[in-house]
Amino acid sequence: MPLFEIETNSHIIITWAEDEDAARNVVHEAYPHDELVRLTKRPRDTWVISKGALGLTNTTLDPCMVAxxxxxxxxxxxxxxxxxxxxxxxxxxxQARKMIESNMVMGW
Incomplete structure (x- = not known):
């Protein structure tokens, strides 16, 4: 079963799912008010990072893209x-270290 990384406006979720639709359903069930930003297949175990806990809730700047x-x-x-x-x-x-390290899972 593939592993998906799903980014919403508030969370980054990595979870097992049969396909993209099933991955979208995971987000909808867990965080029904979140807006889906990105969905990518990933090769790791399930985990979630709250962007608020990292201090990344500034909507005028996409910190993940910058990182x-x-x-x-x-x-x-x-x-x-x-x-x-x-x-x-x-x-x-x-804060810079947290952002770079949290985005290093992209394969850098």
Missing amino acids: RECLNRSAGDKVNAIRLYRMETGSDLD
Whole structure:
């Protein structure tokens, strides 16, 4: 059974599901008021990260896209990506580290 990473406006959910429709149903049942942002197949165990717990609820800036771009520009070098993320967003070291590390599951 494939594993899916599902990003909503409030959560990142990784769960087993038969197909994309079943993965969407997992989100709808658990978080019926969340808006689906991204759905991707992933190769890991089930876990959920609350964006609010990470301090990532600023809707004017998509922190995941910024973090992924910083990882891309740094060729996956975590320390350099954190530095780039801090420069791009003005975030403190701890918040930048959390963002980069939470987005490293993309395969960097």
